[in-house]
Amino acid sequence: MRKITLKSAGVIFISLFMLFSYAASSRAYKLETAEYGNPLHWTPDKIPVEYRITNAPPINADVFIQAIQNAFNTWQAVPSASITFRYAGTTGTRKPAYDGVNNIITKNKVSGSDVVGQTYIYYTVDEGVILDADIVLNSSYPWSTDGAPGKMDVQNAATHEIGHFCCLDDLYSDADKEKTMYGYIDYGETKKRTLDPDDMAGLASVYPAGSSDSDDSGGGSGCGTVSSGHPPPGPHDINFLWLFLLLLVLGTRYIFMAREKSPSR
Ligand SMILES: [Ca+2]
Numbered sequence: 001m002r003k004i005t006l007k008s009a010g011v012i013f014i015s016l017f018m019l020f021s022y023a024a025s026s027r028a029y030k031l032e033t034a035e036y037g038n039p040l041h042w043t044p045d046k047i048p049v050e051y052r053i054t055n056a057p058p059i060n061a062d063v064f065i066q067a068i069q070n071a072f073n074t075w076q077a078v079p080s081a082s083i084t085f086r087y088a089g090t091t092g093t094r095k096p097a098y099d100g101v102n103n104i105i106t107k108n109k110v111s112g113s114d115v116v117g118q119t120y121i122y123y124t125v126d127e128g129v130i131l132d133a134d135i136v137l138n139s140s141y142p143w144s145t146d147g148a149p150g151k152m153d154v155q156n157a158a159t160h161e162i163g164h165f166c167c168l169d170d171l172y173s174d175a176d177k178e179k180t181m182y183g184y185i186d187y188g189e190t191k192k193r194t195l196d197p198d199d200m201a202g203l204a205s206v207y208p209a210g211s212s213d214s215d216d217s218g219g220g221s222g223c224g225t226v227s228s229g230h231p232p233p234g235p236h237d238i239n240f241l242w243l244f245l246l247l248l249v250l251g252t253r254y255i256f257m258a259r260e261k262s263p264s265r
């Protein structure tokens with residue numbers, strides 16, 4: 001059976017970490033981490049995490065949007081975890097970008113023809129604070145929302161990508177095949193819609209239920225260095241912004257090339 005890689009891309013400033021990352025060994029779950037080992041995470045001020053969905057999906061928009069929302073709701077419903085999401089409407093955006101909006105979009109050119117879905121995460125290298133995350137589903141594949149054979153199921157793929165969107169990395173061991181974070185996907189597959197206990201444990205390790213909202217130990221307000229990576233820079237920060245964007249682009253390419261080596265079938 002043909003298998004296809006689902007990719008995650010940590011899109012970052014300096015991007016060596018993905019290259020040396022992973023021997024494929026079985027483990028309960030795997031967290032995405034920043035350069036110094038801190039798990040990628042949304043901070044409490046960004047939760048509920050807002051997202052938008054493309055206004056031009058490859059199939060009927062109502063069912064497409066519902067399938068994506070179902071996928072977010074699946075992660076939100078994990079009893080041992082606390083992260084929540086909010087659907088903020090559709091978007092006309094066609095490309096992933098560090099633009100302060102978390103978009104779920106479709107695109108017919110993704111980094112490799114065997115890539116079904118890809119998640120772009122923009123984060124601070126020191127603390128792993130997620131600033132923006134976009135999910136791209138490859139519209140050159142046929143899609144459905146009912147697990148139809150010969151098509152990719154939207155909710156199945158989206159649930160996997162949202163695991164990346166939150167904090168989780170792919171698993172590739174045969175022992176992980178039934179988990180949502182297993183890194184291969186197939187036509188007609190729907191098993192990733194439902195979380196495995198290990199997927200839930202991974203989410204809860206970063207967003208434990210009942211956690212206080214004081215987990216961001218870094219200085220909270222505005223200064224604008226790369227490492228504390230804050231929000232919308234003011235006009236005086238414009239040079240910094242360009243440097244930041246340039247590094248993001250370079251980081252993106254580097255990561256994608258590294259990821260092309262993943263076995264795909
Ligand atoms: Ca974005």
Ligand SMILES: [Zn+2]
Nearest residue numbers: 006007008170
């Ligand atoms: Zn993946």
